[in-house]
Structures are given as structure tokens and as C-alpha cells.
Amino acid sequence: MTIEIPGYRAGTWNLDPAHSEVTFSVRHMMISKVRGTFGVKSATLVAPENPLEARVEAQVDVTSLDTGDAGRNGHLMSADFFDAEKYPTIDFVSTGARAEGGDLFVDGDLTLHGVTKPVTFELDFGGFGSDPYGNYKAGASAKAVINREDFGLTWNAALETGGVLVGKDVTIMLDLQGALEA
Numbered sequence: 001m002t003i004e005i006p007g008y009r010a011g012t013w014n015l016d017p018a019h020s021e022v023t024f025s026v027r028h029m030m031i032s033k034v035r036g037t038f039g040v041k042s043a044t045l046v047a048p049e050n051p052l053e054a055r056v057e058a059q060v061d062v063t064s065l066d067t068g069d070a071g072r073n074g075h076l077m078s079a080d081f082f083d084a085e086k087y088p089t090i091d092f093v094s095t096g097a098r099a100e101g102g103d104l105f106v107d108g109d110l111t112l113h114g115v116t117k118p119v120t121f122e123l124d125f126g127g128f129g130s131d132p133y134g135n136y137k138a139g140a141s142a143k144a145v146i147n148r149e150d151f152g153l154t155w156n157a158a159l160e161t162g163g164v165l166v167g168k169d170v171t172i173m174l175d176l177q178g179a180l181e182a
Contacts, residue, residue, distance in 0.1 A: 002050045003099050007128030012181045013138060015043035015058070019177035022060055026148070027167025034072070039064030041089065045178060052097045056106065060090040080155040087113050097123075106142065112151040119144050121174070136180040144172050 022038040043058035062084040065073055077084040094108040095118070104123040109116050126139030148154075148170050156166050 001052060001099065003052060003104075005051050005125065007138075008047070008051055009128075009136065009180055010047050010049050013045040013047060013178040014181060015040055016137065016177045016179055019139075021175045023173045023175075024170055025173075026170045030167065034067060036065060036067035036073075036076075038062070038066075038090070040176075043176065043178070052099065054094070054097055056092070056094040056108070058092045062088050062090060081153050082113060092119070110146070110151075112146075113153055115151045117146075117150055119146060121172075137177055138180070139177045140174075141176070142174040146170050146172065 017040055020040055020043075022040055023035060024038075025033045025035045028034045038060045041059040041061045043056065045054055045056045047054045062082050063077065065076055065082070065084075067073055067076065076082055079086075091111040092108050094106050096107045098105050098107070104125060106121045106123055108119060108121075110119040121142035121144045124141040124143075126141065128136065128138050130136055147168050148166075149168050
């Protein structure tokens with residue numbers, strides 16, 4: 001299957017970290033959500049003529065974690081959760097892309113906390129454009145939900161009122177912009 005995306009150009013695309021963000025949210029105390037961000041170390045998209053045959057590799061720096069609370073950040077980077085000393089990056093390597101109806105999906109292997117599992121991101125393609133400096137750019141957003149326990153992130157605490165402190169499902173959101181190599 002081939003799809004047409006207006007403005008699409010084959011080539012190698014590199015992440016623009018100044019215009020990209022990786023965020024996550026997870027239930028806290030079963031009544032609210034905690035959000036955080038990670039800095040993207042690198043991301044490269046190799047795009048052939050058929051967009052559905054594109055391959056992406058990305059790496060996130062675990063030590064860049066920021067939830068807006070230094071104590072919580074430290075706990076999340078400890079061996080209770082991410083164990084950032086032992087596992088300093090989160091890696092994603094795509095295994096395929098597909099169009100279903102009007103929706104686009106990117107399938108791949110996510111490696112988190114030393115565990116690799118298949119994950120599917122739903123892609124919301126933003127479009128293409130040239131910046132004032134002559135760089136050809138693309139933008140997209142993507143979203144996936146993972147069960148953190150599948151990746152060995154099992155720490156939790158029971159609440160007196162019932163339930164647990166940290167939810168299992170983590171929503172990962174990507175807002176990405178990349179530039180086509182000249």
C-alpha cells in the first residue's frame with residue numbers, strides 16, 4: 001500500500017530538539033494525573049518514496065526527566081522506577097507504518113528500563129513547510145498508552161482509601177519537528 005502526503009519528500013529527516021517535546025501522564029492517587037517531560041537526545045527518520053516504508057529511530061535522555069517537582073524527579077530516576085544510572089535512555093525503533101481509514105499508525109519496539117516491547121503510536125501529521133533559513137521542515141504529533149509494569153516499572157504504594165498511588169497506564173505524547181537533510 002502507498003499513501004500520498006502533500007509536501008512529502010523522501011530523504012533523511014533529523015529531529016529539531018528546540019521544537020520537539022516528549023511528555024507523559026499517569027494517574028496519581030487514582031484521582032488526578034501527574035505530567036512530565038523528557039528531552040529527546042536524537043531522532044532520525046529515513047523516508048523512502050513510500051511514506052509507509054519510512055523508518056524512525058529515537059532516543060530519549062532519562063536524566064532530563066522533569067515533572068516540576070525535584071523530589072518526585074529524583075524518586076522517578078531512582079531504582080524504584082527508571083533506574084537512570086543503569087538505563088540512561090529510552091529507545092524506540094519503528095518496525096512499520098500503516099494507514100487505517102483516515103488514521104496513521106507507527107509500530108515499533110520501545111526499550112524502557114532494559115525491557116523491549118512492541119508499541120503503537122497513533123500519528124497526527126502536522127504538515128510541511130520551509131523556515132526563513134531555507135530548511136524544509138515537517139511536524140507531527142503522536143500518542144501511545146503503555147502499561148508501565150510491562151517494562152518492569154512496578155513500584156507502588158497502597159492507599160488507605162483503597163487503590164494505589166501510581167496508575168499502571170502511562171500516556172506518552174510526542175510533539176516533533178524535523179528538518180530534511182540538505
